[in-house]
Amino acid sequence: MTIRNSIILTILPLIFLASCGESPKEKQKSTVEVEAKKDSVQIDSTEIKKEKEFVLTEENAIDFFFQYQKDLKVDKVKITTRLGSFTIQLFDNVPYHKANFIYLTRKGYFKDTQFHRIVKNFIIQGGNSDDVKTGRKRSEIGRYLLPPDTRKGHKHHRGVISMPSSEINNPHMLASPFEFFIVVTKPGSYHLDGDFTPFGKVIEGMDVVDKINSVEIGEGDWPSQNIYIQNAEVVE
Known part of the structure; x- marks a missing residue:
């Protein structure tokens, strides 16, 4: 194997890894941000208000x-x-x-x-x-x-x-x-x-x-x- 071919074989895996997108840490961070954003819109202020409104019942x-x-x-x-x-x-x-x-x-x-x-x-x-x-x-x-x-x-x-x-x-x-x-x-x-x-x-x-x-x-x-x-x- 020539030195030129050896260099090519060494560089190709690095190029492949670089083209795979986010690193594991970056992917994990992105997922957390998505989950946080998703959770933040699940709280409905109208529902909270309704829970606090007083309603008469047979018990009270x-x-x-x-x-x-x-x-x-x-x-x-x-x-x-x-x-x-x-x-x-x-x-x-x-x-x-x-x-x-x-x-x-x-x-x-x-x-x-x-x-x-x-x-x-x-x-x-x-x-x-x-x-x-x-x-x-x-x-x-x-x-x-x-x-x-x-x-x-x-x-x-x-x-x-x-x-x-x-x-x-x-x-x-x-x-x-x-x-x-x-x-x-x-x-x-x-x-x-x-x-x-x-x-x-x-x-x-x-x-x-x-x-x-x-x-x-x-x-x-x-x-x-x-x-x-x-x-x-x-x-x-």
Whole structure:
């Protein structure tokens, strides 16, 4: 073998190695950078925010409202409809139901819900709607029921606001927290006592409640023309 051929055979492997691209260390470094970049985009700030948002449940609702009512300095809510406004004063000795109503009002739940059930000379019932956004608001606030509180001496006099019980698998008559009804009957509907929880009364605008009760109704006691709650606000 000549010296020239020997030199060529020595150089060729070096050229081959040089053409193979990254060295093992460079390849390892590049892989780490790719993995780091990949991991950095997996954290979704929206998901973190959702995890931190408070949602009421059957397990935490009573404890939450027990604490919430301790600092409540308000007891009135004003409800506005296209037929006018009326003001409700909530009873202090029904703390969970009072706190629930104030909380939902402050969360903006009642706005754009409807008086969806009108029974002539008996009640008007509100807090529900056939709009999709009402169901969405309920999901965001949480799914829970409230225990009845019927032994505080309150009766279903005319103008009293009370909370209906849930109709779904509810042998203990737990209250549906998103809805309420107001008694229109003179002097009252006392057959409801003991089954439902009165938690306040209309102190102003009972004539508006009567107007709502007098509207034309269709099938299922639903008003022929929707009666939206245009606004519900805590009277500070």
